Amino acid sequence: MNNLKIEIIGRGNVATHLNKALCDTFDINLVNPRTLENFRANSDICLISVSDNAIENIANQLSFFKGVIAHTSGSTPMTVFAKNFEKYGVFYPLQTFSKDILIDYSKIPVFIEASDNDTIDLLKFVASKFSTHIYDTDSNIRKQLHLASVFACNYVNHLYFIANKILQDNSLDINVLIPLIEETTRKIKTTSPEDAQTGPARRNDTKTINSHLDALSKYTDFKEIYDVMANNIIKTYHK
């Protein structure tokens, strides 16, 4: 099966990394989602790796395709393919991909769902060429995974963005926070996040919280985020 022909439709981070992870094993063709001009209709598999808003539109344009069609989205149900295709599925790699950053693909969990057992097996076979963590899932569970990953990755990164902005505005470098950031991440491998919490809100230290809110007066949006997070932590531990 190693001579499988696979179309990857997309120009974003996920498409770029899937190509890198699979191109040594399979005959991969990267397809521009705007034109679809170099799409090979006789391919075995087509992976659609575009923004959620665009998946259905692209799928509708490929209704002639007889191979296995799948998308790589966390939040789009598999049923987006049910109308036009016989063999279809989802191939969801749970990782944050940036174009120029190297990643150890073997650790990426891949969540598979498909219309039938043969298609599940085929998509798992493809995933097994780079990952050692492959799971069956359904569209609802996958959506919950994606939601959790938005909190644990995208929103965490935005908090790093906020911290970095505050430091830069005081001529400080985010490097002074790296040991703290690494320890915060390391902790949750051995301790539940509930037990790992520390800081002013955990202690209900209103004096420090108010002094921080004062210091944030010139950052209206960050102040709102600080306030919402502090209140939720206080509510979690003290009410």
Next chain:
Amino acid sequence: MNNLKIEIIGRGNVATHLNKALCDTFDINLVNPRTLENFRANSDICLISVSDNAIENIANQLSFFKGVIAHTSGSTPMTVFAKNFEKYGVFYPLQTFSKDILIDYSKIPVFIEASDNDTIDLLKFVASKFSTHIYDTDSNIRKQLHLASVFACNYVNHLYFIANKILQDNSLDINVLIPLIEETTRKIKTTSPEDAQTGPARRNDTKTINSHLDALSKYTDFKEIYDVMANNIIKTYHK
């Protein structure tokens, strides 16, 4: 100077770890902040490691003390000691401490401020016994550092708490997110948080955002946090 006598007043995480980090080098005495009963008045240094609300009260009870007095707080100004003491300062280790977790003390940045140069040198000497990252700072900059660390540590951990709760409620384990969490942390060592951002809000993918908000209907507080964060990311990148 290795036979310095140091009082550490506190029973919390920071006091516990400072004792661990320093007890092999100095003559350390841990003092109960509620009673102060075993306090040694002839000590060289007294480190007050209690919640910000309680620092001033304890300092006032120790006005007879002739050694160097310092607190370990990120947000309390050094001037809390100015009324009653001649030699005073701040000894602020920027790390998240949990009682039973081992930490590589050598990487912890310690921020020092003091009333005079001799006291700065003495506090730096103490810090140098465990850390290789020691900085001069003032009360305003230290407050900004503490504020940034609340975002990058406490609030990050609370996002892990939220992700964990969503996963647990769907019989999933936070371990599936560990590669993603580690990659998110690893990225900021080589990429600015601004450039590292990914996800639905970064793409202004309103379809996914709304579907996530729907999925959060039973978690009122988490929904509010999701919404505030999504809006701030969209504003950062799309407005």
